[in-house]
Amino acid sequence: MRRYSLFILSLLFLASAGIKAQDSLKVWTLRDCISYALENNIQIKKSKVTSQSSKEDTELAKAQMFPSLSASVTQGLVNYPSNRVVSNTTYSGNYTANASLKLFDGNKRVNTIKQKKIQNQIDELSIQQNENQIEISLVKTYMQVLYAMESVSINKNTVEVSQAQRDRAQELYKAGSISPVDLAQLESQLSSDKYQLIVSQTNLDNYKLQLKQLLELNINDDIKIAYPNLSDNDVLTPLPKKQDIYDTSLSVMPEITSSKLNVNVANIEIQKARAGFLPSLSLNAGIGTGHLSGTDYTLGSQLWDKFNESIGLTVSIPIFSNRENKTTLNKAKYAVTTSQLEQQDAEKTLLKAVEGVYLDATSSQTQYTSAKENLAYVKQSYDLTQEQFFLGMKNTVELLTQKNNYLTAQQEVLQAKYMSIMSIQLLNIYQKKAIEVNY
Secondary structure, eight states: OHHHHHHHHHHHHHHHHHHHHHHTSOEEOHHHHHHHHHHHOHHHHHHHHHHHHHHHHHHHHHHTTSOEEEEEEEEEEEEOOOTTSSOSEEEEEEEEEEEEEEEESTTHHHHHHHHHHHHHHHHHHHHHHHHHHHHHHHHHHHHHHHHHHHHHHHHHHHHHHHHHHHHHHHHHHHTTSSOHHHHHHHHHHHHHHHHHHHHHHHHHHHHHHHHHHHHTOOTTOOOEEOOOOOOHHHHSOOOOOHHHHHHHHHHHOHHHHHHHHHHHHHHHHHHHHHHTTSOEEEEEEEEEEEEESSSSSOHHHHHHHTOEEEEEEEEEOOSOOTTHHHHHHHHHHHHHHHHHHHHHHHHHHHHHHHHHHHHHHHHHHHHHHHHHHHHHHHHHHHHHHHHHHHTTSSOHHHHHHHHHHHHHHHHHHHHHHHHHHHHHHHHHHHTTOOOOOOO
């Protein structure tokens, strides 16, 4: 008896611990998901590392404006096998330091610095692009989770209603008020509704898994989603004009700014290519000394006697480069044309995205209003049909038809509701507005 009591207490403890663990799960709101992803997303981290690496290239380009300085020390040992020499082995040393400064290169280095600085901006914009992409993906997936959660709730209620209808039908059958066929149809409908509940729960689990993967959580991490209290105001939020949204997105979306900067980079490349046709001028200077064993001079005397200083100017004039400079210039011009086309393509792509989301927003808002009105009429018809069925005034087919119409109307409202909210939030992203949510 004592062992049995301990076993029961253990089970109760484990059950209690499980409930507490479930309750202690973090409840994720959409804001929580976005904040967490912006800090922990691997792609965003990689783009930040790329940006830091690009800044190093800029520092390197700046350093090319300064003189270079190098030093060398050479120690040598020479063996003379002949027996006629005083010493068969000679030891020598040479010590030099050289400095070089490019005085003129057609502004190639200056233009390189300009390019690198613009590239730094492009890389920073790439971070913003990745952030926007993860936000868009999170908004879409989060709304799918909410849709699936509410769909599960609707299907649970449907199963409960079907269960009650089947139980009531069993009583009517025992009383002889309905036929076995009517009872069988209601039994079949209950089984079908239970199956739909399982399907909706599976869909919810799949969407939650997608959200979890977007957040890059560990395999053993569970995720609990906040269930928002949404009103018609959230669904029917007034929208700005489509042209205004697009104009704003052109000025704030990072991919558009980045495409414009790429045009600037290409134009600077033309200037660098033209510098290849110009002469370059460099200043060189150096000092050196050395010593050699086997002489009558001391080491100190040799180092001083051989000490030398040099300075000179080097002019490099391109005369014939096997068409290398001309090809470089032509390809730079083609790159400008390509970058301009890519800018146009980025603007067209953004236009398609904004137009598509705007159409989804306006149509889903209209559908939501219409679907809610239709739902009210369908529910009224379904309630009357159900009441008349139990009074023997309607048959099973009529009841099930109205019930399926009611379920369809609920799903239509649900779909329009979350499509509208999702589209509104996506339009906020395209305008670089904060995600406006109450959940």
